[in-house]
Amino acid sequence: MVERPQILALVLTAVQALNEERPADEQLALSDDTFLFGEGAELDSLSLVSVIVDIETAVTDQFGEPISLTDDRAMNRAVSPFTHVAALVDYITELLSEKA
Amino acid sequence: MTNYASKIVLVTGSRRGVGRQIAEHFLAGGATVLGMARGEAGITHGQYHHIQVDLADAQAIITAFMTVRKLVPRVDIVINNAAVLTSQYAMIMPPAAAQAMVNINLLAPFLVSREAAKLMRKTKWGRLINIGSMAVSLEPVGDSVYAACKAGLSTLANVMAKEFGSFNVTCNTLAITAIDSDMLSQLPRDKIETIIAALPIPRFALVDDILNVIDFFASERSGYITAQTVFLGGVN
Numbered sequence: 340m341v342e343r344p345q346i347l348a349l350v351l352t353a354v355q356a357l358n359e360e361r362p363a364d365e366q367l368a369l370s371d372d373t374f375l376f377g378e379g380a381e382l383d384s385l386s387l388v389s390v391i392v393d394i395e396t397a398v399t400d401q402f403g404e405p406i407s408l409t410d411d412r413a414m415n416r417a418v419s420p421f422t423h424v425a426a427l428v429d430y431i432t433e434l435l436s437e438k439a
Numbered sequence: 440m441t442n443y444a445s446k447i448v449l450v451t452g453s454r455r456g457v458g459r460q461i462a463e464h465f466l467a468g469g470a471t472v473l474g475m476a477r478g479e480a481g482i483t484h485g486q487y488h489h490i491q492v493d494l495a496d497a498q499a500i501i502t503a504f505m506t507v508r509k510l511v512p513r514v515d516i517v518i519n520n521a522a523v524l525t526s527q528y529a530m531i532m533p534p535a536a537a538q539a540m541v542n543i544n545l546l547a548p549f550l551v552s553r554e555a556a557k558l559m560r561k562t563k564w565g566r567l568i569n570i571g572s573m574a575v576s577l578e579p580v581g582d583s584v585y586a587a588c589k590a591g592l593s594t595l596a597n598v599m600a601k602e603f604g605s606f607n608v609t610c611n612t613l614a615i616t617a618i619d620s621d622m623l624s625q626l627p628r629d630k631i632e633t634i635i636a637a638l639p640i641p642r643f644a645l646v647d648d649i650l651n652v653i654d655f656f657a658s659e660r661s662g663y664i665t666a667q668t669v670f671l672g673g674v675n
Contacts, residue, residue: 385605392557400508405501 341402341435347371347428349401353393354424357386371428376421387421398431404438406431441654444469447511451494451551452521454481457570457618460646461518461653462487473507473514475551476521494521494547495539504554513562516657517555519548519592520570526581526626537584544588549595552610556603565608566657569596570649573616573674577634589614593668600666609665611656616672618644639673648672 351369358366365381367373374380376387391408399405413420413430420430448465452458453474459481462472471486480489488510492503507514522544525536552567559565571593574586596610603610616638617631635641652669655661 389560392560396508396557399501399505403505405498405505 341432341439343428343432346398346431346435347424349397350390350394350424350428350431352397353390356393357382357390360389361386371423371425373424375423375427377419380422391421394427394431398435402435402438404435406434406438408434441468441658443516443657446470446515446657447473447513448516448518449473449475449507449514449551449555450518450520451475451547453489454478457615457646457649458518458520461520461650464650464653465516470516471511473510475503494551495542497542497546497550500547500550501554507554508558514555514558515562515564516566516568517551518568518570518653519551521547522570522572522588524582524585524625526579526585528581529583532584540584540588544585545591545595548592552595552599556599556608559603559608560606563606565603565606566661567596567599567603567608567610568653568656569593569610569612571612571614571668573614573634573638573670573672575614575668576670576674579630579634596668597666604665607662609656609662611665612668613649613652613656614668614670614674615649616644616670616674618646618649642672644671 354367354369354373367381376382395406395408418426420426443465448470450458450462450472453462454476462474462482465472466484466486473488473490474480474482475490475492475494477491477493479491490503490506492499494500523539525532525540548569555567556565569592572589574582575590575593578586593612596612600610617635635643648671656664
């Protein structure tokens with residue numbers, strides 16, 4: 340059973356890793372409603388790639404199941420899973436629940 | 440002998456031929472070497488870790504990197520060496536053989552480089568080195584898919600050089616000439632000798648010719664050398 344808080348922790352760890360490479364005045368809040376990508380967000384595409392890579396690696400290593408967050412399914416959703424932390428956590432939880 | 444004592448090196452196709460000799464070269468220099476090959480380990484050494492993987496299988500490569508991350512904290516140098524060759528007139532080339540060349544000679548280096556770059560991103564240092572071929576320049580009859588894959592390998596490195604340059608990862612290609620190997624034995628000897636005779640330096644490549652350029656690309660001092668293809672033997 341995949342627990343949402345477990346996934347949230349992984350996503351926030353990735354955001355924190357990105358924060359460590361960003362200046363003090365460009366830090367992202369570590370919360371459910373932090374905007375990641377799109378209107379109102381501060382991440383450029385390369386930073387988003389960095390977060391996605393960290394999350395994919397962590398999920399793969401922790402759950403023993405490779406996942407891809409950037410396949411057609413993610414891109415074709417009405418609401419992008421990359422807009423903010425909560426949406427991304429929900430999407431990963433959904434993917435892992437289907438694999439379970 | 441170059442000192443690789445602090446380096447972790449991944450070599451694909453490490454079980455035999457050029458790949459095995461490259462792996463042994465890094466081991467002799469003190470590196471920790473991860474070898475990837477479909478067969479069982481051909482090298483016995485305390486600092487050698489063998490990962491059995493079918494490089495034609497994209498998912499297997501992704502899974503193999505789960506093992507890599509358990510074995511070592513990082514990867515510093517990658518040698519994309521594994522390759523297969525079926526030389527045949529295009530009109531009678533079996534589709535499965537063509538597909539295998541695309542999978543192992545082009546897609547596998549892409550995936551291995553991609554997964555390794557994710558680790559190199561953390562350490563902000565890396566060397567991705569592809570083993571290319573003189574076939575790219577000479578375009579021998581029968582080698583349409585093989586030569587196209589090897590040409591693609593240079594392009595792959597050149598694009599990755601742009602994507603990974605910001606975290607000090609260089610991406611280069613060494614296009615080797617013929618060397619006495621298992622792969623070469625699949626080709627008619629007279630065909631090879633005709634090609635060799637036409638080279639500016641008309642001889643087979645020696646292993647040291649290959650290791651020399653690998654050492655150059657892998658060097659700390661080569662951080663400003665990227666998106667380059669070096670041809671051995673005067674091929675251009």
